[in-house]
Amino acid sequence: MVGAAELSLLGPDNPHLAELEVAVAPAHQRAGVGRSLWRAAREAAVADGRDTVVGEVYASPDSGGAALAFATAMGAVSVHQEEHLALELDRAATPPDPDAARDGYTVVAWGGRCPDEHLAAYARLRTRMEHDVPQGELDRRPIEVTEERVRAREGRLSPSYDSLVAAARHVVSGELVGYTQLLVPHGETEVVQDDTLVEPEHRGHGLGARLKRVNLARLRVEHPGATAVHTWTAPDNAPMLRTNLALGFVVVERMHEVQARLGEPPRR
CATH class of the missing domain: 3.40.630.30 (Gcn5-related N-acetyltransferase (GNAT))
Structure with a gap:
């Protein structure tokens, strides 16, 4: 072949x-x-x-x-x-973020299957990501992510990837208002940084960076063999690009x- x-x-x-x-x-x-x-x-x-x-x-x-x-x-x-940005984990300084409430938000984390208690909120956030992600003139219509679709996606991913999700919870309302996800391929050392989203009304608190730091700290503990993380960011998405560069990611290709x-x- x-x-x-x-x-x-x-x-x-x-x-x-x-x-x-x-x-x-x-x-x-x-x-x-x-x-x-x-x-x-x-x-x-x-x-x-x-x-x-x-x-x-x-x-x-x-x-x-x-x-x-x-x-x-x-x-x-x-x-x-x-x-396309890459982070070499042996060169990155990503101390774990404290779990205590700070600035009115806490972090909820899980691996693999989303807990039932967070499923509806997680589906809502993933739908928001579908509508908010930059895609230029790409003729792809955003989808409505239902709870059933979340479970179906988890089922498709689990044979090939371990999933690490960190979500931000607003203390006053109790609502999940942002999330990030790492996908760790089974038997591989190169990790994929998947979606990161913070709802617009909760931006400006450094939640995106905080969630990523939490997940990178978990990655080191739960997958010590991982060597690098890859992510993709639109050039005009300045806040996320700044966050990734501050974490130690470097641009490797377009x-x-x-x-x-x-x-x-x-x-x-």
């Missing part, structure tokens, strides 16, 4: 959309393998009634590179960009979300 294409047909919230990943072994690139895989994936998407394909392309921060050139040749355009309309095949 010298290459592969993986086509994901999105659910009823985005019936027009498919996600595509194309990978070709370096020794077999520039021989038409990627183009053949793209054509096969395009045919499958069109046959299923999809009119748009999206995917991720990685490049150096200051140049496009071969992957972006390939996507462009296939008719895709870059519609959103994010910085991620382009590319999008192709399937009305016409790519030029030959």
Whole structure:
């Protein structure tokens, strides 16, 4: 096997959309393998009634590179960009955050399955994340995250990842008002920093940074073999970018979300 294409047909919230990943072994690139895989994936998407394909392309921060050139040749355009940042854990200073109430907020943490008592609030926060996350001109519609969808996602993740969630609880109201999540792949040392959200009316208290510090401290204790954490932040998301840089993350490359309309095949 010298290459592969993986086509994901999105659910009823985005019936027009498919996600595509194309990978070709370096020794077999520039021989038409990627183009053949793209054509096969395009045919499958069109046959299923999809009119748009999206995917991720990685490049150096200051140049496009071969992957972006390939996507462009296939008719895709870059519609959103994010910085890919990495944190080397042996160089990071992330002392644990005190659990006592501070500035009117406490931290609630769990691993894997969300406790039933927090499920409704967690689903609400994940729905807010769907609507708030920057995505440029990407033609993806936000979904309403129900309690059932939270449980379904946990079921999909658990065979491959350990999940660490830290959430901020507003002391006066008792409501959860923010969360962050780390995904630790089984048998791997590279960790993914997933969503981080604080509701707008509770921003300005350093909650995003606090939640991330708590989770990084938990990561060191519960997964001592972890070596690095990766995250993605839109360049115009200045508050989160500042938070990540202050924690010791550094920009390593640029991620382009590319999008192709399937009305016409790519030029030959």
